[in-house]
Amino acid sequence: MTDTHSGGHAAVAALEAEATRYVFGLIGSATMEMFDALYESSVELIAVHDERTGTHMADGYARASGNAGVVLAGQNGPGATNLVTGLAQAKAAYSPVIALAGMLSSGHVHRDAFQEVDQQALFTPVTKKTWTVPSADRVQEFIQEAHRVALAPRKGPVHVNLPRDVLSAQTPVVATRNPGRYRNHSSPAPDTVALAAAVRLIESSARPVIVAGGGIKDPGAWEPVAALSEVIHAPIVCSPGHGDAIPARVERAMGQMGPRGNPEASRLVLDADVLIVLGSRLGFNSTFYSHDNINPETKIIQVEIEPTAIGRFFDIEVGIWADAARTAGDLAAACASAQSDTRENWMRSAIEARKDFLAQRDADAINRTPIQPSGLFKALRGVLPEDAAITMDAGTMCLQATDQLSYGGPHSLFTPLDFGLVGFSFACGLGVKLAQPDRPVVSLMGDGGFGMTMSELSTAVDHGISTVTVVMNNGSWGAEKAYQRDFFDGRYIGADVSSPPFDQVAAAYGATGYRADTVDEVGDAVRAALETDGPAVVDVAVDPDALYSFRRDSFTHRGG
Structure with missing residues (x-):
């Protein structure tokens, strides 16, 4: 008698054949067979609080490891739609993220079913390719194809829709293929x-x-x-x-x-x-x-x-x-x-x-309270290890920081690149740390961006992911507030952010929190955070008036 297993178990078997180490996922009823298979799999589930941040973790893991990062949206509909921002980010970064999402049963399509959305159409613009698996006996084939496409030059994200009936159906257990037999092994030589x-x-x-x-x-x-x-x-x-x-x-x-x-x-x-x-x-x-x-x-x-x-x-x-x-x-x-x-x-x-230039940059760094960005960056240059992996958010302070800091070599800097996404850095850093566990990982972001994603502190605590997050806290959406100051006569609206003390928030989640109100305290706090066993957050009080407009051509029609 032929052995059988569910389509969900077939999907996990395909991931195991790809030597997948982690799946970043949020549980949902649409994919229960996959989660059941993960219970006794060599693939470790990193249980996240939001599908978007799970995608950023997979993105960071993919960029840092050179292998595919896998994210699993357990629920169709709203669980799947939450992947879109992260996949658009991964596409801008040419990052080989493989998104798997549950989908409503095949027989319910186009019936205005519970949580129905056209997931095939939804993901097509934000991926290299999107597939919907038609039957349980083809689950492994599509997951293999997803890896092949995601990792082929130029790399990028892909998405696989997995209908509920496909995951629950029984299919014969078959031998998985060797990934080396269906991958590209070369790149073009120059003419x-x-x-x-x-x-x-x-x-x-x-x-x-x-x-x-x-x-x-x-x-x-x-x-x-x-x-x-x-x-x-x-x-x-x-x-x-x-x-x-x-x-x-x-x-x-x-x-x-x-x-x-x-x-x-x-x-x-x-x-x-x-x-x-x-x-x-x-x-x-x-x-x-x-x-x-x-x-x-x-x-x-x-x-x-x-x-x-x-x-x-x-x-x-x-x-x-x-x-x-x-x-x-x-x-x-x-x-x-x-x-x-x-x-x-x-x-x-x-x-x-x-x-x-470098000597003058150090000489010009402002060491005063409230903390100025130049003083903060100088302090970070003095304390960050040469082998640190650094993740960044969007926003003017992070954009300045990318050139203000030094990097030991490739895969030491991870940014949103042209997608310009706020709320990326912390979650990305968790994925980077899992890919490169022996390196210190430091994530820089503003208070607004960290506020979007800080619930993943519990993910970091639960899985023992030791990163340091430096929150450059100026109480505002700084890029937009600078535009309002420079081009809209200081008519501020919607630009200020009220945030809790992030060092205390970290402690409430079971992480370690530090606070820095002066430049001298920055170095001490970051140094202590780097030595902490477990995730740490450094809340840095940055001058709210230290605003900077990168694009002074953006609103020239309003310029004086």
């Missing part, structure tokens, strides 16, 4: 003609600059880029949100470029005669799509794994569809004999300017 054209352009340059984006953050990818920089005497700037693409200890690394970067890196980009763009789209966060940030006279070599991204926002001289790190290595080898005193002087000048 030799395009590579030769790029070499000629680099050799003719006097002021080359390398732009390093998210496409060079895979293991072993930054070293060829650093080698190319050394060979051709080109400073390296990082695209915003990817300041960890090159370790801060690399002398030729200049920090983040563009309107959300630092002035020295941005100046180098504008002064460059050739830009070698590796794994970056030159998109909104990097350039605002403006020649104010990319010199129209600069010749651009763009290397991208996604061919449609090449030349999309700025005219290019050479486009190369290939793996960026591999191409950097090939360029370094081809340019090895192309020495230039002019380029060497250019590089030396950039290094000295960077040193001066």
Whole structure:
């Protein structure tokens, strides 16, 4: 007699075959067979309080591990709809999140059934692909396909709808396939003609600059880029949100470029005669799509794994569809004999300017009470370990912090990127910690964002996930309040936030809380939090008047 099991058990068996370590999920009646299978599975359930934050945890886990992060919405309808924000965030970050959601029974579709929503249509715009499993005997096939698509270049989130009747139906137990048999094992090599054209352009340059984006953050990818920089005497700037693409200890690394970067890196980009763009789209966060940030006279070599991204926002001289790190290595080898005193002087000048900039930044940091952002960032630079993984929210203080802090290498900085999501950082940090348990994980966010997601403190406590969350508490939605100050005559409405003392909230959840009211207290509190066994929260009182407008062009029609 053939052994059978439920479609829900088949789904968990498929996850086990994928060597899935964690599922971030919220229980619901639509997927009870899956939860029953997880009871005795090697896959550990991280029980969350909200599907959105569960998706952020899966996102952080995926980015930090390089493997898929799996989130399970146990309930169809409202449980599924709560996934949308997190999946849109993962799509913007090209993060391989696999979302599984219960769905109403197949026979109830289009009958205005309880909690009915068209989940196939709902998830299509925010994923690489969405499927609805038609029968229990195909559950494993669709979960395998979900992993294959999510992890194929360019990576991204996918979604699988699992109808109630599919999960409850019995299906024969079958052997699972080896994931290595249905995965991509390579990426395209650079075209030799395009590579030769790029070499000629680099050799003719006097002021080359390398732009390093998210496409060079895979293991072993930054070293060829650093080698190319050394060979051709080109400073390296990082695209915003990817300041960890090159370790801060690399002398030729200049920090983040563009309107959300630092002035020295941005100046180098504008002064460059050739830009070698590796794994970056030159998109909104990097350039605002403006020649104010990319010199129209600069010749651009763009290397991208996604061919449609090449030349999309700025005219290019050479486009190369290939793996960026591999191409950097090939360029370094081809340019090895192309020495230039002019380029060497250019590089030396950039290094000295960077040193001066960093020294001046420390000198200009304001050490007073109430705490100023510059003083807070200096204090954090002095206490954060070199190997820390740092997660960020959206908002102006976090946007400033991304370039104010230093990173030991790829997968050390996790931000919302172009989706600009508030309430991301804390939950993301929990996923990062599970992926990299031996690293300290520090999550920065504002008081508004933490207020959205602090219920996951109990998740962190229940599962012993030891992260440090630094709440930069200025009692407001700071970006919007700055716009109201600068462009709407200080007519403040809806911009102030009333929050409880977050150190006490942490303690109420069973975590450890700290409070910092002065810059000197910041270092002591963060240092103590890093040594805490279990999750910790540091509530930092930041000056509510220390507001900053990043986009001063946003409301020029109201500007004075």
